[in-house]
Amino acid sequence: MLRQRTIKTAVHAIGVGVHSAKKVRMTLRPAGENTGILFTRTDSLKACALKATAHNVCDTTLSTTISHKDLRVSTVEHLMSALWGLGIDNLIVELSSEEVPIMDGSAAPFIYLINTVGVVEQAAAKKYIRIKNEVTVRNGDSFATLKPFAGFKAGYTFVADHPVYNRYPKRAELDFSKASYVDHVSRARSFGLMNELEQAQRMNKCLGSSLENAVGVNDFNVVNPEGLRYNDEFAKHKLLDAIGDLYLLGSPIIGAFNGYKSGHAMNNQLARKLLETQDAFEMVTLNGRDREVVRPILQPASAG
Template sequence: MYDMFDPHQHTIKHPTSCCGIGLHSGRTANLTIKPAPVDNGIRFFRTDLGDNISVKAHMDKVIDTRLATTIGEKGAVVATTEHLLAALRSSDIDNVDIEIDSSEVPIMDGSAEPFIKLLKSAGKTRQEGLRKLLRITRPITYSDRDTTIVVTPYNGFKVTGEISFDDALIKTQTYTIDFDPERFCREIARARTFGYVEQVEELWANGLALGGTLENVIAIHWNRTSVLNEDGLRYQDEFIRHKVLDLVGDLTLLGCPLLGHVSAYKAGHSQHLGFMEAIADAPDCWELIELEKNGCHAVIDRKTAMTRTSDALVMPFFRGRHSDALPAAC
């Protein structure tokens, strides 16, 4: 049933590094991804702030969702995490430590592809620890104004995204991917972030998007029928493909892979966070499973999984959440 998932956790074989500019800060960032032990998860270390100043890549560490997903804890902030997280998820990597000497992950070319290439160069190592999955058992719906995100039971990980714009270039675009690392690399990973050229100019005037150029952002022309980038679009529907990329990256903050079909209409980073919180607040609609070596699975003790404040909590993303939160519709 779960043949698409290796039952074992994975990390990288060797450290790997890159250097680039932060999209919004405009600052140079040196980033190194290192192997990490079983159940470590993904952690960011701000090396410019001193030893062991780290932030876990979990939804309860999100401090800002304007323009990008920013996580932080005790003064350590890491912005624009979504493209790197999407690369880790699509590369089937569970445990890494990421050292960075700035407050923002490099934007690279505006997609996840450079990070995927970086991870491939580092290699992958299977670990002894078994992988845990969050399996959706009943539909969960999250709504925010004109945004709707729904997850339904599915024996795999499928994502459907839909956007709707008034301009002639984008219009309404829909894309569905039944998650597979190779398919993600082929169809989604190269899709770049985008914006209207006048919005970019406004961001510049307000001290944002200082690292944004035509090398890392698709700039939609004032006429709304073309882009300013000389090489044009990488896909005809690159805009919705990048939205799917962002969603996959943000969902990595759940703390483990999701089994379900996620359908998102006109969603952005803020709604992705609200959706993850809706999942956490609907424990009757999901169960935690741990894969066995033969590919089968066993249900983890539901009572333990649903005790959010317990020290024996299996899922780290529930830590620090309010136990009296109202459940989402499911």
């Protein structure tokens, strides 16, 4: 039987919120079986917790924000993506402010942080969402879809007609029984055009954004002196986002994701539509032969 996982001991990080530019202290704490991923705010007077679920998503403008009653947490997607990558089911995420720290704009610092304390298996069986029938959401020519597949694979096509973006691959597709999320996806950073950034900052968004936590693109080049981490870093970051947004389903997916020009809003619409479509999925636990089939994807070696 594949079992649920949490972290061995608490671990801390300090960073800034990419939208608020506020300094934030984050503490990850182990959580009991069947807890899920819970967010708490140490700056909130009310000692309540906010569960990371697709139904708690309240805003998808430039990042994914969850809220319940008056508790609100923004920019959860890169942390959620890292938690999927390490197979973490149960965790308390304590924040001193409204936003998960952006770190370097990718999921890699969260992976590193968790690996410093290690992951521990719990007694209860891990639950997976197995896709039984295709579910698709569309908006104009954009779409996001989940289909049945024995394992987990994800593909994304990033379409933006811009001379710099046009120099790099538009499509990233990985079968996670063959490719490691930690090696091939987790390091892909957020990105954007420098003039889009100025526009966002006029709307009081991206106030903490810099070349330390994003790839900046001007009319001619990638602005960051270090260049890109992967040749297809743009498409891979969109894949990283989708994996994090879909992990708000509460369990890892057994199936195939495909996105075309989709973003946080469509990822959330897809998650909600899946949950509303009774014959589209079933909750399963894995053992015996299944375990061998999906082991490389669903029990990453780096989490041991």
